[in-house]
Amino acid sequence: MATDPDVPEGYTTTVEAIGAVVHVRVRDATGEQAAAGQLAVLGEAAVVDRVVTAETHRRRGLGHFVMRTLAERAAAQGAVLGVLGATDAGRALYETLGWKKHATLAECIYRP
Template sequence: MTRVRVLDGAGATAAQGQMAFLGEEVVVDRVVTDGAHRRRGLGGFVMRTLADHALEAGAVLGILGATAAGRALYETLGWKKHATLAECVYRP
């Protein structure tokens, strides 16, 4: 598991994301930028940092599920939509 966290001047988390390796694939998850820090490039920084690390480690495929807002960011970074993600909830 690889995690990236960007802190603001007060030491609080401004943006973060993580990824897990599954062989030559990585799954990116929990990429978020705090509302007070949006539109400053932090989400892009987190994604580029994760992608750089994945490539250095030999990954050949990245997978993530995106919200509509997140999808716009990912597409500007070269990610392509492959399928629509269905939202499901299970409560036993």
């Protein structure tokens, strides 16, 4: 587990690899999770997942920080392509970071 010195002021962060998955967590001064995300690198592709910023911590650069941290880790592992599924709300963040919409995904649920 590592701590990043570039975390936004008033927050602490941890970056932890559990198996092949890298987890980034940002916590506020009380220890509550403010933002998080994870990724796994498969060959040359990094799959980003579960990027979230708590509603009370939005518009403070935490999502950008999480994505930048994940991107740095992915590049260090040899990834040259990033893949993620985005909500409409999250897509705005990803587009400001240079991500491009490639296809529309359908949300499907199967309950046997």
